[in-house]
Amino acid sequence: MSTNNKPKLKTSAMIASIAAEGQRTASAPFGEALLKLAAERPEIVGMTADLAKYTDLHIFAKAYPERFFQMGMAEQLLMGAAAGFAHQGAMPFVTTYAVFATRRAYDFMHQAIAEDNLNVKIACALPGLTTGYGPSHQAAEDLALMRAMPRMTVIDPCDALDIEQMVPAVAEHNGPVYMRLLRGKVPMVLDEYDYKFELGKAKLIRDGRDVLVISSGIMTMRALEVAKELEADNVDVAVLHVPTIKPLDTSTILREAGRLGRLVVVAENHTTIGGLGEAIGVELLRAGVTPQFRQIALPDAFLDAGALPTLHDRYGISTNVMANTIKNWVN
Template identity: 75%
Template sequence: MNANTPAKPRLTTSAMIASIASEGQRVRAAPFGKALAALGESRPDIVGMTADLSKYTDLHIFAQAYPERFFQMGMAEQLLLAAAGGMAKTGLTPFATSYAVFATRRAYDFIHQVICEENLNVKICGALPGLTTGYGPSHQATDDIAMMRAIPGLTIVDPCDALDIEQAVPAIAAYTGPVYLRLLRGNVPLVLDEYDYQFELGKAKLLREGREVLIIASGMMTMRALEVAGQLQKDSVGVSVLHVPTIKPLDEETILREVKRADRLVVVAENHSVIGGLGESIASLLLRSRLAPKFLSIALPDAFLDAGALPTLHDRYGISTESMSHRIKNEL
């Protein structure tokens, strides 16, 4: 290299952990790790465990605060969750972290038989849920909800933003029983503080009102739904947004009440495969309740997805704000 040629800037953030935040969007760094470390001060029963991914699940913050309560299990997800079950039997409350694909696909039998069949108090926290990494099918957890919904007694939580995570951590710690948390990590967008929001386990929350469309969403797709509502407002289309942070058990009462309130297009938006997720769960609920509104599912396709930059992938697979707005307009 010529001495006068400026060196290329060194990359300090892996594409694996790239934030889903838009440029200039408000964020909070590592809300899960900070919330768990804060909770650990008053809850000596809480232990942190990971499969060689403490930094990439933000658990390193808890590990630095309580090194004697942190357990690095190596790249062995089955061992991680089997050990978490054993610790729960002694009265501890393990928060076990890994990437969502590894925690669910590689350790499914251990979650099913060791943890959930015995209703053990283990909190499984899976980072990179849905299409939140561009690394392709090996790391994109697009089928995790479908797998975990099938396990009896397992609570499933899909937070929208940093505030949701901060409030969900103490809530799931206070709940006795197994929980699967879809974990957004790193610089996580902050949006729900503008809506007087309070997380309640098992409860859906209406964030805004609109007469023409009702979007029912979970996870980061609630953020997208709020952005879509703002865009469609400019075209005089009113959009209600119902956030469903708890996928199982589903808040059927609130969902049915909102669907019945008006003759609106009902849209379910989720960062998950169209197979086995929130959309199918709500469609089943409506059918069982003999309701037949105009219905649109916005979800990832039943396919192995491409690798690439997240904005490109979100446009390609229909979960970007622009793609959602276009599909909803076409349905009206």
């Protein structure tokens, strides 16, 4: 019998919040922002495939039960029904997990929503490596798939503030939108930098002379943490946040990447194939802008299952591993 009376640390593979212990957070920013917007926009309806609670849509459902539609575990039906609502003048906000939308219902989004340029907003939780459930739930290739879809706007928000401001912005945009979604207790990061989300715009969050990290989603949070950590090593890191993956803010990216003397690193919570890194690499080559270029991203592989901190270390997207990687590149 063990005499160790220390409480056992418990970790869950199904971690949907990536907030560190003690980090400032906001609760359910997507659900709260949609609730506020729905009071002003009666055409908004909420729809999900059995995942209202796990995408924060339950907040909307409780306030507007007559405008909420639970479609069950039928993502293809969900997308088809959303298209029908949009044809009749409604603005569906559709939620599910990113893997189920992009892999299971891709053709329905492509044919029923995007081809007709319908006003459907698709918000998908567990993007990239934000769950430890393994390949069945890890949407490591969702941005590549959605970037390839004509007429689809693609967004990868960093934190709670990004999400809060993203929701009304996508409602103002006429056409289909795919947005990655962080749910539950979501970190609050960008409010320290006087940040404002603008659809289609990249934002320089902080400047630096040695390294430019171009990032989206949670990797912008990581990049800001890395920048603070590397100050002790006299490595000055700039961070350019790119929340809109498509359309890409090419002019801002080229301007910042074209400044001489800086290593350019693209950091993304996505496979190396077809995401932000490749999109930026192509634009740099087309424009003849040729900085020293590196990429931090998930491998082109089926990822392991496990606790998120372990997986983030293993695949190089944790703060410590990312900081060491960049420091080695600079040195």
